[in-house]
Amino acid sequence: MSHLEPRDGVRLDVVDLAVTYGDRAAVGQVTFTVDPGEVVAVIGPNGAGKSSLLNAISGHITHHGSVMLDGRHCHHRRDRANLAIIPQRSDIDPNFPITVNELVASGRRRFLRVGRRPSGADRAVVDNALGVVGLADLSARPIRTLSGGQLQRAFLARALAQEADIFLLDEALSGVDQPTVEELVGLFGELGRSGASVLVATHDLSLVRRRFDRCLPINRTLLADGPPNAILDEHLLDRLFSAAELEPSVS
Amino acid sequence: MNWLIDPFRSEFMQFALATALIVGVTAPAVGVWLVLRRLAYLGDALSHATIGGVGVAYLVGIPLLVGGLIAGTVMGLLMAVLERHERLGGDAIVGTVETGLFAIGLIILSRNGTGVELSHFLFGQITTVTGTELVVNMALGATVLAALWVTRLDLKMATFDHRHATSVGINVGGLRLLLMVTLTAAVVVSLSTVGVLMSIALLVIPPATARLVTERVATMTTVAIADGIAVSVIGLIVSYHLGTPPGATIALVACAAFTVAFTATVPRRINCETKPPAALRTIHP
Numbered sequence: 001m002s003h004l005e006p007r008d009g010v011r012l013d014v015v016d017l018a019v020t021y022g023d024r025a026a027v028g029q030v031t032f033t034v035d036p037g038e039v040v041a042v043i044g045p046n047g048a049g050k051s052s053l054l055n056a057i058s059g060h061i062t063h064h065g066s067v068m069l070d071g072r073h074c075h076h077r078r079d080r081a082n083l084a085i086i087p088q089r090s091d092i093d094p095n096f097p098i099t100v101n102e103l104v105a106s107g108r109r110r111f112l113r114v115g116r117r118p119s120g121a122d123r124a125v126v127d128n129a130l131g132v133v134g135l136a137d138l139s140a141r142p143i144r145t146l147s148g149g150q151l152q153r154a155f156l157a158r159a160l161a162q163e164a165d166i167f168l169l170d171e172a173l174s175g176v177d178q179p180t181v182e183e184l185v186g187l188f189g190e191l192g193r194s195g196a197s198v199l200v201a202t203h204d205l206s207l208v209r210r211r212f213d214r215c216l217p218i219n220r221t222l223l224a225d226g227p228p229n230a231i232l233d234e235h236l237l238d239r240l241f242s243a244a245e246l247e248p249s250v251s
Numbered sequence: 252m253n254w255l256i257d258p259f260r261s262e263f264m265q266f267a268l269a270t271a272l273i274v275g276v277t278a279p280a281v282g283v284w285l286v287l288r289r290l291a292y293l294g295d296a297l298s299h300a301t302i303g304g305v306g307v308a309y310l311v312g313i314p315l316l317v318g319g320l321i322a323g324t325v326m327g328l329l330m331a332v333l334e335r336h337e338r339l340g341g342d343a344i345v346g347t348v349e350t351g352l353f354a355i356g357l358i359i360l361s362r363n364g365t366g367v368e369l370s371h372f373l374f375g376q377i378t379t380v381t382g383t384e385l386v387v388n389m390a391l392g393a394t395v396l397a398a399l400w401v402t403r404l405d406l407k408m409a410t411f412d413h414r415h416a417t418s419v420g421i422n423v424g425g426l427r428l429l430l431m432v433t434l435t436a437a438v439v440v441s442l443s444t445v446g447v448l449m450s451i452a453l454l455v456i457p458p459a460t461a462r463l464v465t466e467r468v469a470t471m472t473t474v475a476i477a478d479g480i481a482v483s484v485i486g487l488i489v490s491y492h493l494g495t496p497p498g499a500t501i502a503l504v505a506c507a508a509f510t511v512a513f514t515a516t517v518p519r520r521i522n523c524e525t526k527p528p529a530a531l532r533t534i535h536p
């Protein structure tokens with residue numbers, strides 16, 4: 001029987017995080033904390049800096065400011081090995097010749113040396129992860145035969161196999177039909193209850209209002225932090241989708 | 252049967268066959284990763300750049316293979332430094348560096364007194380391969396295959412999703428460098444066989460053919476290598492009997508195999524495009 005292992009989780013502290021590309025500020029001076037078990041929506045229009053924020057947290061792009069896990073500064077990528085980033089479909093080649101099982105098994109790589117194949121114990125973790133996301137029957141399928149929602153679940157299974165404590169989803173709900181979106185958000189809730197933290201970048205306001213308890217509206221800078229129905233008022237939405245906010249100078 | 256055996260009765264044709272087999276295995280093994288990363292043009296560019304190294308090697312009196320390897324490494328380093336340029340894409344950088352190194356090689360090798368036949372490197376001269384060259388090619392090929400075998404799982408992850416690969420501790424930059432070095436070695440091995448202009452034939456066409464008919468990287472690699480060996484040997488035999496240039500003949504045979512695979516898989520591709528994937532049909536009938 002597949003199950004989500006309860007975990008202690010990890011607190012994520014983001015302090016004065018800023019990302020610049022040349023002389024252009026993508027994210028400026030963002031500070032927030034995510035406690036273990038929280039499921040948080042990062043919301044904003046295209047180009048608002050959501051992907052840059054998640055990439056900076058996961059250490060894939062250089063940034064100013066600090067990212068801390070349980071109070072420890074993450075100076076190197078290896079300090080963030082229990083952070084999993086789940087890409088949007090357009091970031092990968094959906095026709096790549098890889099099966100669902102191989103994709104999920106790649107999450108075990110952090111526990112293996114170069115050239116080593118997963119052991120029996122690793123395969124058991126992979127099978128459990130596939131079961132949790134409901135893809136056990138499709139494990140031998142090439143990923144190109146999966147629907148958008150199934151592919152996202154496969155990536156979630158990979159993050160589970162990675163034994164990640166923090167899941168970063170970069171527009172992972174884009175291009176997925178509504179029933180599947182609801183299923184995936186339900187899965188995020190289960191992850192949260194198991195102790196994992198989940199950050200979901202999205203621009204779907206209605207979904208955030210209905211299904212999330214906390215959201216971080218971002219338009220280059222963090223505009224607010226709290227329950228969506230309490231903070232997403234007309235004034236904040238004007239600022240969130242304002243073109244003027246999209247072109248701040250580097251401070 | 253004699254038609255198959257006759258070409259290989261002489262020693263120089265036996266050397267040619269051995270060289271064709273080495274290239275037929277090595278080039279597709281590297282080329283699989285070029286095709287999967289959609290970097291086929293990089294193989295073409297690197298093969299041209301290698302001529303620059305060969306030319307400089309003649310000038311300073313070092314082995315040509317070493318010159319070729321140095322040129323490939325220089326190109327890889329220049330690309331790594333220049334590709335972060337804000338206004339230019341990587342393809343523009345590759346085009347510029349490739350042309351520059353190729354031009355240097357052409358100018359040096361076309362000067363009187365070098366004693367070098369330029370066409371030897373441009374079009375290959377598989378029937379003049381010496382025993383020493385064969386041994387060096389074999390060592391280079393074995394090294395390339397060993398490096399690719401050890402890193403195959405990491406290469407697959409880094410090719411598919413480099414951000415995930417990085418987060419699980421894979422040295423994505425190191426793998427990219429490894430790919431450049433193995434690509435350079437494969438091009439150098441190809442120099443004497445099919446030549447610079449045709450080296451792309453064995454680097455890209457067998458893996459592309461294999462990609463049409465397979466769904467897994469391991470199978471794709473096996474099929475690409477089998478195809479590489481087959482087209483090299485068949486090309487060599489055909490060129491012997493028809494008196495055509497071996498490099499060009501091997502390239503044409505590779506193209507023919509690709510055309511057959513492409514045509515044979517047309518119905519399957521049309522089927523995939525008109526029907527939703529099986530998984531979708533099951534869940535959303």
